[in-house]
Amino acid sequence: MSRELPRIAEIWVYLSGSPLAALILTLLAWQAGSWLYERSGRHPLANPVAIATLLAAAAITVLDMPYARYFEGAQFVHFLLGTATVSLAVPIHKGLVGLRGRVLPMLAALLGGGVVSMLTAVGIATALGAEPLLVGGLYAKSVTAPIAMGVAERIGASPTLTAVYAVTTGILGAALGRFVLDAVGARAWWQRGFALGVAAHGIGTSRAFSVNAEAGTYASLAMGLHGVLGALVIPWAARLLI
């Protein structure tokens, strides 16, 4: 009888030390997030990334698992971000076919949106007295996470913090974007999708795809273009501002 208890503890120690635990935790959290998102009728505030992140973060805090150890397992999911970035070429390729007169407004929105994103975030945080370590992560926050993390390294900001902001921005954009789009009277799906992709990258794109296929295609186009532009321009712009 008394041999049973230490065994369970041993099993737990073994499992929590294996990368499998973090991987399972990540996928379970995502499943729960997706399930709630569907159950809510795809309500923008029930964002699956937000729910999954909160669940996984709460779980590793309760289990007392350091983030570094969590990441040992979760990195297998994280690694695919780069591959997913490459796969964006497919929707971009399809989106490029029917562009007609949309190139100029799209480039203007891309440049305008990118500049507004960086200046408002860095400006407001600095004006409200946030410390430079936290502000540094804001430069690349509207760029999709795998690219944003690379840019952050280049400008000497924390890649993890940048990823956290990028995801928060994505969630906020996916959740609140609709209200702003209605307010400025952007009704066409391609405009709604593109604006969401510029501001809220992959998470906005996920959201756009779940609402309308054309919006999704234009969102991934915007996210890909913003990623390319961001990778080229942000390191240079950050040097000017810092």
Next chain:
Amino acid sequence: MIGGFTRLLLFQGLGEVLSKFLLPFVPGPVLGLLLLLGWLSLRREVQQDLEMVSAAFSRHLGLLFVPAAVGVVMFMPQLREHAFAMGVALVASVLATVGASALLLRLLAPAADRHEP
């Protein structure tokens, strides 16, 4: 499916090599994206397995952000201290970005293209 995935990894690898040795200022995955885009426009059609993998990535893109986002636990003390500043900055900035982009799109869109078809 595996064929499409292999092709993506191949382009990602090409991009990483190019980024490492020739264009260090562009991240590898971005170069991979551009290379694949160039290759697709040469071929003019997207093979079915590539299309399938890409659709699967689009559908579950959100999952891939979770591991990095959980990193928020490492910055909790600093973020809590500056929660107001960071919260206002992030919310205001995303609203301004969506608004500015959508407004530019709407104002500059060709006349025939302003509303839902």
